[in-house]
Amino acid sequence: xxxxxxxxxxxxxxxxxxxxxxxxxxxxxxxxxxxxxxxxxxxxxxxxxxxxxxxxxxxxxxxxxxxxxxxxxxxxxxxxxxxxxxxxxxxxxxxxxxxxxxxxxxxxxxxxxxxx
Numbered sequence: 001x002x003x004x005x006x007x008x009x010x011x012x013x014x015x016x017x018x019x020x021x022x023x024x025x026x027x028x029x030x031x032x033x034x035x036x037x038x039x040x041x042x043x044x045x046x047x048x049x050x051x052x053x054x055x056x057x058x059x060x061x062x063x064x065x066x067x068x069x070x071x072x073x074x075x076x077x078x079x080x081x082x083x084x085x086x087x088x089x090x091x092x093x094x095x096x097x098x099x100x101x102x103x104x105x106x107x108x109x110x111x112x113x114x115x116x
Contacts, residue, residue: 010052011041012103019096029092031079065102 002017018025018034026033035058042054055061058077067074072081079091086094 011038011054011056014041015096015099022092026092029090031083031091031095034092034095035077035079062099062102065105066098069101069105 002020003013005017008014008017014037018037022029025037038056042057044050045052045054057063058079059074063074063078063081066072066078066081070081070085072085074081082094082098083091089097
C-alpha cells in the first residue's frame with residue numbers, strides 16, 4: 001500500500017509510488033518520462049535547498065554504477081542504456097530491478113564501512 005504523499009521522505013519513497021502505480025506517473029512505462037519526473041524532483045531539491053543527496057541524475061552515481069557493473073555506455077544517460085540492454089524485459093521493470101540491485105550494493109558497502 002503506498003504511503004500518503006505527505007509521508008514521503010525521499011526519492012525512493014516517490015519511486016515506490018511509481019513502482020506500485022506506474023500509469024499514474026509515466027505513460028507506457030517510459031523511462032524518459034520517469035527521468036523527467038526525477039529531474040523535476042532533483043530541481044525541487046535544489047530550489048528549496050534540500051540536501052538529500054540525489055543520485056539518480058542521468059550522469060550521477062546510479063549511472064556510474066550501471067557503467068561500472070554492466071559495462072554500459074552512459075553517453076546518452078541511464079535511460080538509453082537500460083532500454084538498449086534490457087532485452088525482453090520491459091524497461092521500467094528493468095529499471096526497478098537495477099535500482100534494487102544498486103541500493104543493495106550501497107547498503108552492503110555501508111555495512112562493510114561501519115562493520116558489524
